Amino acid sequence: xxxxxxxxxxxxxxxxxxxxxxxxxxxxxxxxxxxxxxxxxxxxxxxxxxxxxxxxxxxxxxxxxxxxxxxxxxxxxxxxxxxxxxxxxx
Amino acid sequence: xxxxxxxxxxxxxxxxxxxxxxxxxxxxxxxxxxxxxxxxxxxxxxxxxxxxxxxxxxxxxxxxxxxxxxxxxxxxxxxxxxxxxxxxxx
Amino acid sequence: xxxxxxxxxxxxxxxxxxxxxxxxxxxxxxxxxxxxxxxxxxxxxxxxxxxxxxxxxxxxxxxxxxxxxxxxxxxxxxxxxxxxxxxxxx
Amino acid sequence: xxxxxxxxxxxxxxxxxxxxxxxxxxxxxxxxxxxxxxxxxxxxxxxxxxxxxxxxxxxxxxxxxxxxxxxxxxxxxxxxxxxxxxxxxx
Numbered sequence: 001x002x003x004x005x006x007x008x009x010x011x012x013x014x015x016x017x018x019x020x021x022x023x024x025x026x027x028x029x030x031x032x033x034x035x036x037x038x039x040x041x042x043x044x045x046x047x048x049x050x051x052x053x054x055x056x057x058x059x060x061x062x063x064x065x066x067x068x069x070x071x072x073x074x075x076x077x078x079x080x081x082x083x084x085x086x087x088x089x090x
Numbered sequence: 091x092x093x094x095x096x097x098x099x100x101x102x103x104x105x106x107x108x109x110x111x112x113x114x115x116x117x118x119x120x121x122x123x124x125x126x127x128x129x130x131x132x133x134x135x136x137x138x139x140x141x142x143x144x145x146x147x148x149x150x151x152x153x154x155x156x157x158x159x160x161x162x163x164x165x166x167x168x169x170x171x172x173x174x175x176x177x178x179x180x
Numbered sequence: 181x182x183x184x185x186x187x188x189x190x191x192x193x194x195x196x197x198x199x200x201x202x203x204x205x206x207x208x209x210x211x212x213x214x215x216x217x218x219x220x221x222x223x224x225x226x227x228x229x230x231x232x233x234x235x236x237x238x239x240x241x242x243x244x245x246x247x248x249x250x251x252x253x254x255x256x257x258x259x260x261x262x263x264x265x266x267x268x269x270x
Numbered sequence: 271x272x273x274x275x276x277x278x279x280x281x282x283x284x285x286x287x288x289x290x291x292x293x294x295x296x297x298x299x300x301x302x303x304x305x306x307x308x309x310x311x312x313x314x315x316x317x318x319x320x321x322x323x324x325x326x327x328x329x330x331x332x333x334x335x336x337x338x339x340x341x342x343x344x345x346x347x348x349x350x351x352x353x354x355x356x357x358x359x360x
Contacts, residue, residue, distance in 0.1 A: 171331055
């Protein structure tokens with residue numbers, strides 16, 4: 001079973017928290033709060049999202065590469081990681 | 091007037107799009123979609139959020155430093171940028 | 181044969197170029213050049229180093245995971261990628 | 271006096287350390303060391319360079335914006351920070 005299914009509950013809890021943080025940012029913009037405050041709110045969202053992304057990729061490597069049942073599974077997992085990582089090197 | 095007030099409409103439009111992308115990710119997790127697909131969805135969210143963050147900081151520098159009305163305003167703006175940027179250097 | 185051996189010449193050429201860029205930065209500091217100029221020089225080094233890092237990790241995944249000869253090799257490769265990637269998610 | 275002049279000695283010491291780390295990476299490639307080892311060496315270089323870059327930009331903001339002697343100096347400093355930061359948001 002894929003890690004995103006096994007960890008479904010935990011991931012959904014984290015996305016919900018992230019949605020809440022994004023909502024707080026939205027409202028701060030809506031209410032014309034001080035721009036330093038709004039940047040701090042978005043910066044928190046960024047930290048939360050990057051953390052979630054990192055954990056998902058790590059789980060993906062662990063599940064589909066480190067614990068792969070076949071060489072083929074690991075190979076496909078590797079190609080997927082290459083694609084996902086492309087945007088991180090710049 | 092602060093850039094986050096003047097650009098209010100545009101910023102809200104971008105956050106709403108980002109909320110939509112995050113919702114798509116949420117649903118993909120909920121529906122137990124393939125984990126490569128879910129990572130791609132989160133990767134798009136990450137790109138959108140980083141882009142928005144970058145534009146906000148850039149607008150902040152432009153408004154409160156480049157076009158500051160007083161040396162004091164620029165000075166405060168500079169201190170805020172230092173705080174916001176701290177998490178970006180690692 | 182490991183990718184860092186097969187690609188030895190190419191990698192060394194890139195590191196040498198990077199050393200040259202770092203030397204230019206060093207000299208700009210030594211000669212007390214304008215600080216915007218020195219930041220630009222270091223920013224180029226950063227781009228070059230990140231690009232090289234990205235290519236090395238990609239080659240590593242391709243060679244030791246995608247084209248792994250055994251499940252064991254892919255598994256070890258995966259663990260190594262997890263370790264290397266840790267510092268990238270923050 | 272510009273921060274890159276006042277801090278000249280410290281910056282040169284850090285670049286020299288970084289050059290040493292890059293040399294270690296070079297030699298590891300030359301000696302055909304294990305590719306995980308070489309990636310770790312380059313990863314250390316990346317951390318050191320990012321740290322130095324962050325400190326330079328922070329000093330730049332502090333010196334030419336926070337402590338600017340004129341509105342004009344802060345304004346120019348702000349434009350420079352915008353240019354330098356462009357590559358960091360992706």
